[in-house]
Amino acid sequence: MATISDNLQQLHQRLTTACTAADRPVQSVTLLTVSKTFPGDAVRAAFAAGERRFGENYVQEGLDKIAQLADLRSQLEWHLIGPLQSNKTRAVAEAFDWVHSVDRLKIAERLSAQRPQGLPPLSVCLQVNISGEASKSGCAVAELPALARAVAALPRLRLRGLMAIPEPTGDFEAQRAPHRALARLLAELNTTQDLALDTLSMGMSADLEAAIAEGATMVRVGTAIFGQR
Numbered sequence: 001m002a003t004i005s006d007n008l009q010q011l012h013q014r015l016t017t018a019c020t021a022a023d024r025p026v027q028s029v030t031l032l033t034v035s036k037t038f039p040g041d042a043v044r045a046a047f048a049a050g051e052r053r054f055g056e057n058y059v060q061e062g063l064d065k066i067a068q069l070a071d072l073r074s075q076l077e078w079h080l081i082g083p084l085q086s087n088k089t090r091a092v093a094e095a096f097d098w099v100h101s102v103d104r105l106k107i108a109e110r111l112s113a114q115r116p117q118g119l120p121p122l123s124v125c126l127q128v129n130i131s132g133e134a135s136k137s138g139c140a141v142a143e144l145p146a147l148a149r150a151v152a153a154l155p156r157l158r159l160r161g162l163m164a165i166p167e168p169t170g171d172f173e174a175q176r177a178p179h180r181a182l183a184r185l186l187a188e189l190n191t192t193q194d195l196a197l198d199t200l201s202m203g204m205s206a207d208l209e210a211a212i213a214e215g216a217t218m219v220r221v222g223t224a225i226f227g228q229r
Ligand SMILES: *Cc1c(COP(=O)(O)O)cnc(C)c1O
Pocket: 034, 036, 057, 081, 082, 165, 204, 205, 206, 220, 221, 222, 223, 224
């Protein structure tokens, strides 16, 4: 059976190939290792193989894992990538380094107010409902400029960019379209709102090549590293 270290080696090869195909330097894409549902020992194995950034989907599971890996805390970056309810913002503001799933101002305001003074500003991405699905989380494209302006003004947050989870499809060109749309939105915000957003959080195990082709700077990968959940 392939080990986590084997899978990571293969995945980095995939990232290198995708960057080469897109004519981009391999350092322009950061890997976020998505450890949701896998135990702390799996994170330790990925850490031993060189990974330093970990993504969690569920707040309580993430908090438990951050506590289990407290000995490595100063070397790790913890990213919340799943839905966030307002009653959990304080714990998240105190424990995580990034939140990718901010989709409304109220959550951002609470995170900013609750971010401890002793920590650097919390890095956040705005999650965009790029496929326009009624059931999906993420802010509507039409609401994005106003939300970005308001979040960028919050003192204890650092607005880094945009995140999306496009509707799954197997076709490469179809995969590219929503990623291209998200990249355009980021470029528009930077020019029209005078922002300097540097992060496009897009691409997962099944579509990271398409995301990289369209400019992803951070791919969030779980299954290809740890196996099926
Ligand atoms: C689970 C998850 C991922 C990783 O997906 P894989 O298909 O396992 O690579 C990425 N982003 C988010 C928001 C997730 O919930």
